[in-house]
Amino acid sequence: MxxxxxxxxxxxxxxxxxxxxxxxxxxxxxxxxxxxxxxxxxxTVDAELMALTSYDSVLDADLAVRARAAQTARQLVFDAEGFSVQVEVTEAGVAGQVLPARPGRVQLLTAAGPLEEAELDEVGMFLLGPPPPGPVRFRCEVGGTTVVTDWVCV
Known part of the structure; x- marks a missing residue:
């Protein structure tokens, strides 16, 4: 006791x-x-932020005028050290490629959270459905590394 x-x-x-x-x-x-x-x-130290550094077709004045007239796709390129995410946004959806090509996943994120995700194929390509209007970003998990793009309004 x-x-x-x-x-x-x-x-x-x-x-x-x-x-x-x-x-x-x-x-x-x-x-x-x-x-x-x-x-x-x-x-978020493990998720390197990818900047929209290379290309946005909306910012290309000549192409933007033609795109508005023809209702064509918007093209975006995000770059970070060692990675590039290239996307084309149309009314039908998002087609993209992550370079260098490796196995992985990509998520389409909205302000409300993840909307859709897809596996990368052997050449780093992916397809997603149409994004909602407003800001979106892409989160890519490739070879043990996570990268997240800037927000962009589509």
Missing amino acids: LTDDPGWDSDDVLLRELRGALAEERDVPGHMREAARAAYTWR
Whole structure:
């Protein structure tokens, strides 16, 4: 038998001990808040952000005028160190290719979350359904690496 029995067999004693423990420090210490912020900042460290650096057919003035007149596809190219994601958006859907070609998956993301995903074929090609109006982005998981494109309105 324990000689240091705190009397926890009584609910009143247990509740009094719990109240005392909770009252000791109500505020989260500053160093813990800083650690939490730092951890949150690094939550997407594995997903390298791909910038729309190479090409957007909407920004090509001559092509944009012809595209609006002919209702043709919008072409986008996203680049990051070692990766390129090329997509063509039409009313029928999204066709794209991830280079260099490796096994993997691509997801079409909206502000509400993932909308659709597809496997990459042997040459890195994928097909997705039509995106909804508004901002979208692509998340690609290729060879153990995850890359995420910028948001773009389609």
